[in-house]
Amino acid sequence: MNRLFHVPLSPFCRKVRLVLAEKRIEVELVEERYWEQDPDFLRRNPAAKVPVLKMDGKMMAESSAICEYLEEMYPDPSLMPKDIDGRYEVRRLVSWFDDKFHHEVTSKLLYERVNKKVMGKGYPDSTNVKSGAKAIKYHLDYMAWLLDHRRWLAGDTMTLADFAAASHLSSLDYIRDVDWNRSEVVKDWYAKIKSRPAFRSILADQIPGFPQPPHYSDLDF
Template sequence: MRPSGVSRRTSQRTLVLSRMNTPSPSSTIRLYHVALSPYCRKVRLVLAEKRVEVELVEDRYWEPGSELNRRNPAGKLPVLRMDGRLMAESQAIVEYLDEVIPVPALMPRSPIERYEVRRLCAWFDDKFNAEVTQPVMHERVWKKVMKLGYPDSRAVKEGLKAIKEHIDYMSGLLETRRWLAGNMMSLADFTAAAHFSCLDYISDVDWDRSAALQEWYATIKSRPAFRSLLADHLPGVPPAPHYAELDF
């Protein structure tokens, strides 16, 4: 029985829209990525949380033969192929996924709550990345993988110094919230976890600095969506011994 006040035409239109917004089961969903990119990991986490089967294709964009620029003229990963479309920009991708696959919801309903989620996503993808993820990962991981020389210890020290301020900021948020952006798990949590998981891979997070942050990360790390990330292994750069442990 339809709810009162809902016409047959409205009901049929809703069904059609629902079918349009659901990924076709016959089409292969493919994600072009690199293992220790926080932006790629954010999309992987959301796809896994939504229980979407995806084929992961590593794109070593720094090597000859990469077709990254053909797939995304901006020259950035990740790139998602879904329903015959190529999609770029991690934040645009995850918000799209949350709209077309609404369960489980990763964006709150009210505009002010959605604003807070987007604000924190930008915080980690812009500020945290510039101050911590990018300099530390570039010096300690990507220089080795890409054969670009030895790491700059000063850049690493600056990044590890900056992460302390971010940890303190996150701890303050978690004092009054169950999750980073509020009382529901959201894209903000997966965005932050994507960055922290890269740094945790090389054991560059001082978890003892904040019990609240450690508990938050342990909770999200224990989710089934995290399993494929914990199985990552970059050749030549082994993960920290505790990286895949849920109780760390």
């Protein structure tokens, strides 16, 4: 049986969960409190972080490498365009969200509000929270600009770029940090992706100490 070692609100784990679900690859989810540095887990992954996917006897780490592997190994349904320019644009946007958005927004909001509490590292730093709350506006505007020209973030088809973006936004939505009224096109895009069967497991997540807000799993939010 395939196994994904994960943390429910980690956007990198969510991206892999979405790709697995979209490609209908069954996997058992195993929560891994990686910050406790369990020796068994460190043996599985010397990078000491999640996600780690155990598949066909192999242990795999690094969400982007895993997603490209799954796309090449299970190409149907495809989450990458056929043309080289299109694939470049998908990879550029995956990096945009996993690097820039993560640094400017996710790490400033989710990590301050949730990870610190769960890991016993104290209270949120209000300077970081303010900076994240300011930066997400600019990112939502950038997404709106892209979606004014395109059906999905990287072009006419749904790709890994949409899953990367939706992973970060869904985690932030769980802690009520996304203002869906800021842009109609972004809200429509999220409603489309949220209603896919692949999203169901993510909408069912429940984090002890952080009750799920009612709109989070509502498809008509």
